Amino acid sequence: ERRADGLRRARRLEQKKQRSDTDWRRVVWVVLVPTLAAVFVPRLALPAACLLASPGALAARFLAVAACRGVSTAPAPVGRRCLLAAAVRLAAWASGLGRAAHVYATASFAISIYTVATLLADYALSETLAKGSARREAYFDAIHAVVAPVVADRMAALKSIWVKIGQYISTRADVVPAAWNARLAVLQDDLPADSRRQVAATLAEAGFAEFDEFDFVPLASASIAQVHRARYKGREVAVKVQHRGVARLFLSDVDKAVRIARFCARLNEDFEATVTILEAWQREIWKELDFRVEAGNARRAIALLAEVGSDVVVPAPLDDLVSEKAFAMDFFKPAFKIDDDELLSDAYYAVDKRALCEKLAHAISYLLFDRGFTNCDPHPGNVLVGPSPADDRSFRLALLDWGWAVQLEPHQLAAWRQLVLALKDLDVAAARDALRSLGYRNSQDDRVPERSVQFFAFLLRDTSARARARAETDDFFDQRKAQERRDKAANQRERGGRKVTALPDSFIFVIRTIGAFRGICAHLQVDLPLTDIMAHHAKRGLMRDAHDLAPCVKPKPPPPASA
Numbered sequence: 001e002r003r004a005d006g007l008r009r010a011r012r013l014e015q016k017k018q019r020s021d022t023d024w025r026r027v028v029w030v031v032l033v034p035t036l037a038a039v040f041v042p043r044l045a046l047p048a049a050c051l052l053a054s055p056g057a058l059a060a061r062f063l064a065v066a067a068c069r070g071v072s073t074a075p076a077p078v079g080r081r082c083l084l085a086a087a088v089r090l091a092a093w094a095s096g097l098g099r100a101a102h103v104y105a106t107a108s109f110a111i112s113i114y115t116v117a118t119l120l121a122d123y124a125l126s127e128t129l130a131k132g133s134a135r136r137e138a139y140f141d142a143i144h145a146v147v148a149p150v151v152a153d154r155m156a157a158l159k160s161i162w163v164k165i166g167q168y169i170s171t172r173a174d175v176v177p178a179a180w181n182a183r184l185a186v187l188q189d190d191l192p193a194d195s196r197r198q199v200a201a202t203l204a205e206a207g208f209a210e211f212d213e214f215d216f217v218p219l220a221s222a223s224i225a226q227v228h229r230a231r232y233k234g235r236e237v238a239v240k241v242q243h244r245g246v247a248r249l250f251l252s253d254v255d256k257a258v259r260i261a262r263f264c265a266r267l268n269e270d271f272e273a274t275v276t277i278l279e280a281w282q283r284e285i286w287k288e289l290d291f292r293v294e295a296g297n298a299r300r301a302i303a304l305l306a307e308v309g310s311d312v313v314v315p316a317p318l319d320d321l322v323s324e325k326a327f328a329m330d331f332f333k334p335a336f337k338i339d340d341d342e343l344l345s346d347a348y349y350a351v352d353k354r355a356l357c358e359k360l361a362h363a364i365s366y367l368l369f370d371r372g373f374t375n376c377d378p379h380p381g382n383v384l385v386g387p388s389p390a391d392d393r394s395f396r397l398a399l400l401d402w403g404w405a406v407q408l409e410p411h412q413l414a415a416w417r418q419l420v421l422a423l424k425d426l427d428v429a430a431a432r433d434a435l436r437s438l439g440y441r442n443s444q445d446d447r448v449p450e451r452s453v454q455f456f457a458f459l460l461r462d463t464s465a466r467a468r469a470r471a472e473t474d475d476f477f478d479q480r481k482a483q484e485r486r487d488k489a490a491n492q493r494e495r496g497g498r499k500v501t502a503l504p505d506s507f508i509f510v511i512r513t514i515g516a517f518r519g520i521c522a523h524l525q526v527d528l529p530l531t532d533i534m535a536h537h538a539k540r541g542l543m544r545d546a547h548d549l550a551p552c553v554k555p556k557p558p559p560p561a562s563a
Helices: 002-020 024-040 042-052 058-072 077-124 134-158 160-171 178-188 196-206 246-267 269-289 291-307 353-370 410-424 428-438 450-459 466-489 505-523 530-547
Strands: 225-232 235-242 317-322 326-330 373-375 383-387 395-399 405-407 500-502
Touching: 077 134, 077 246, 134 160, 134 178, 160 178, 160 246, 160 505, 196 235, 196 326, 235 317, 246 269, 269 291, 269 500, 269 505, 291 317, 291 326, 291 353, 291 373, 291 405, 353 373, 353 395, 353 410, 353 505, 353 530, 373 505, 410 428, 410 450, 410 505, 410 530, 428 450, 450 466, 450 505, 466 505, 505 530
Parallel strands: none
Antiparallel strands: 225 235, 235 326, 317 326, 373 405, 383 395
């Protein structure tokens, strides 16, 4: 707790310092050069401001031009100097508005197109584009093909939290259209990387200067960091290096994401839960920016998996190479992402996809429902597959990126166990009690509490292939809308409709983890009895806690006989 308080204070001080600092390089290019051009050659003011300003600082360009005009017409040198100082301060403030304009313009583009398209499909073209028809599906597929590339490219350009959001959307193959899934998949590990100079500066600040070898060409680059291959004291390691300036962008962009979600919630009340989830994420996201937290989480995952003899790998951090902005870990090789259909196919490694997903399901369920510990970011870029060193014909999994991992409180873990067991047994009363223990509430609980149970049964259902998963999602929300129409006809609709009134923070942790896993199974076309697997580990956890038992370790096969 003392360490957490210290980290919070340090974060607040860093935010305060960042707000007071000025990006002088941007000021020079956005303001000083156009201003000096306006002072000495007034005709060059407009082209200088347009060509030399950074691409994102749209507002700064116009303010720089206006300031240049004022400087060029000032009657005295003193007036010119005053206006020059004002221009510098004004454009430094406006450069942040340029990024905000970029963010909100991208969101407005997507929201407006889908709003108009949905209105046309539901009203003007309702007969031609009937719900569930092939024409309607083709109509929206064409819209996805236009919007998805634009938004994905903008997310990649903005980096920061937008990449993180895109990563999660890309994992939900069971919900997200194929066009979005394909375009956003590149955000998992194929983003622009920092330069060699920037990486070297970060390593120097962290005190990492003793590598035998270091490859400055990154293996992968994602939202927060990039990974490099290196050799340290004869040991092959992977070095994770945080992008320069990403902490400042994360903390400011998460506020913008919440505002966009609130605006969407005004248009569609289905986004109310999204707002609550983002607000919970906002309270936890700072942990991902401190790699010392990630290293500690990885060590805990290693210890928990070792207790049950699991062969799922978590690369171990090197104790003497861990800092806030960079850290080194064991190198897992050879490896590829779990959603790489080509390498999983019979033409290459011929991996049994169902067995692979079942192994991952047991690892996630054991950590979550038995031990109350979970990695909240298990997208395909963080789940690698590689041949087992003991047998080239078998494969093992590696779980990466433990920056956002959560340990549930005992009462939260008990409630989630109770909920999973109740859903398996179809016990509505027990599931309702578990939701109350969790702290979940909505505006209809007093009248029809079974609807909340139905909602969680949908979220924690068995996995299925992509087409079936999307059909299940459409059917569920169609049933919800039918319920709303019946309530309205019977004059039983609550004021404001069905709304979530209380949502525990553990909701986002558990549902995000399970949702990402469901997306992997949907992409790989794997059906698994996920509810039974989760209930199995929940029951084992209850029994172990009740009798104070040690974790059950799988017996290892005997060693082969010598020749």
